[in-house]
Amino acid sequence: KKSLSGRSALSLLEFSSEEIFHLLDEAVKLKENPYSQALKGKTLAMIFEKSSTRTRISFEVGMLQLGGHAIDLNAKELQLGRGETIADTAKVLSAYVDAVMIRTTKHERVKELAEHATIPVINGLCDVFHPCQALADLLTILELKGTFENIKVAYVGDGNNVAHSLMIGSAKVGLNVSIASPLGFEPNQNLVEQAKKIGKETGAEIVVMNDPLEAVKDADIVYTDVWTSMGQEDEEEKRKEIFHPYQVNQRLMEKAKPTAHFLHCLPAHRGEEVTADVMDGEQSAVFQQAENRLHAQKALLKEILK
Ligand code: CP
Numbered sequence: 594k595k596s597l598s599g600r601s602a603l604s605l606l607e608f609s610s611e612e613i614f615h616l617l618d619e620a621v622k623l624k625e626n627p628y629s630q631a632l633k634g635k636t637l638a639m640i641f642e643k644s645s646t647r648t649r650i651s652f653e654v655g656m657l658q659l660g661g662h663a664i665d666l667n668a669k670e671l672q673l674g675r676g677e678t679i680a681d682t683a684k685v686l687s688a689y690v691d692a693v694m695i696r697t698t699k700h701e702r703v704k705e706l707a708e709h710a711t712i713p714v715i716n717g718l719c720d721v722f723h724p725c726q727a728l729a730d731l732l733t734i735l736e737l738k739g740t741f742e743n744i745k746v747a748y749v750g751d752g753n754n755v756a757h758s759l760m761i762g763s764a765k766v767g768l769n770v771s772i773a774s775p776l777g778f779e780p781n782q783n784l785v786e787q788a789k790k791i792g793k794e795t796g797a798e799i800v801v802m803n804d805p806l807e808a809v810k811d812a813d814i815v816y817t818d819v820w821t822s823m824g825q826e827d828e829e830e831k832r833k834e835i836f837h838p839y840q841v842n843q844r845l846m847e848k849a850k851p852t853a854h855f856l857h858c859l860p861a862h863r864g865e866e867v868t869a870d871v872m873d874g875e876q877s878a879v880f881q882q883a884e885n886r887l888h889a890q891k892a893l894l895k896e897i898l899k
């Protein structure tokens with residue numbers, strides 16, 4: 594059995610189902626017992642090329658609660674922002690710190706960092722993936738439903754980084770996913786095929802469609818994300834029009850199971866992808882989900898820095 598020690602987390606594709614279940618188990622334990630010295634003397638560097646509230650704070654607090662330390666690096670203030678290469682940055686960071694987390698524009702940048710670093714690299718969101726979010730999402734669904742078996746998640750909206758990681762993570766743990774996106778905004782076809790293939794082994798049914806009503810039918814979880822991701826601000830007006838029929842509102846929630854919960858990775862825009870009544874209503878578990886970023890990432894850090 595391969596150990597998680599020294600491993601990078603670029604997407605969830607590189608983790609086996611067993612490893613993901615192990616990380617979720619560890620996260621549950623860390624939620625019960627948050628403080629230890631498991632990462633005493635260890636340092637995480639965090640490179641941010643985009644804004645963040647949850648990722649930045651949960652990683653920093655997570656390291657601290659495990660007896661380690663995190664350094665928050667704004668890419669603009671690094672020499673990286675003045676043209677030093679990712680490869681050189683990777684080599685230098687490898688000499689100083691024990692792991693590096695990066696939030697960046699392109700998945701290629703995350704891969705390049707990992708190729709040249711001799712320490713684990715964690716993807717803290719890029720254009721294609723958001724694996725740490727998906728780990729927290731799975732933890733939340735497990736808490737809410739007690740199992741992944743015969744559970745259906747409906748993701749309604751942009752087939753983006755969050756959708757991709759949710760789809761891959763769900764496929765790995767045997768959780769059914771229906772994704773409804775507007776025409777032309779579906780998740781990446783190649784990733785959908787990979788998820789379907791994984792699902793064949795785990796029993797997860799992965800379906801992509803354009804009709805939000807069909808996707809949420811009898812769903813246990815209804816999930817959405819922003820219509821305009823970071824870096825797509827130019828398309829905001831166009832996207833508002835296209836995505837309008839994909840708003841998660843009470844009418845849509847009523848098509849899901851009466852026991853359904855609403856999830857959103859946050860930040861949310863009330864009145865756009867979700868109405869305020871759903872976001873702040875009884876079915877919403879978004880703040881439990883946000884808290885779980887901390888526990889899930891601590892599990893990941895603890896295992897890869899063992
Ligand atoms: N969900 C998420 O990644 O939040 P931040 O952008 O605040 O880190």
Ligand code: NVA
Nearest residue numbers: 753755818822823859
């Ligand atoms: N899809 C969003 C997620 C933010 C946490 C973005 O990439 O901006």
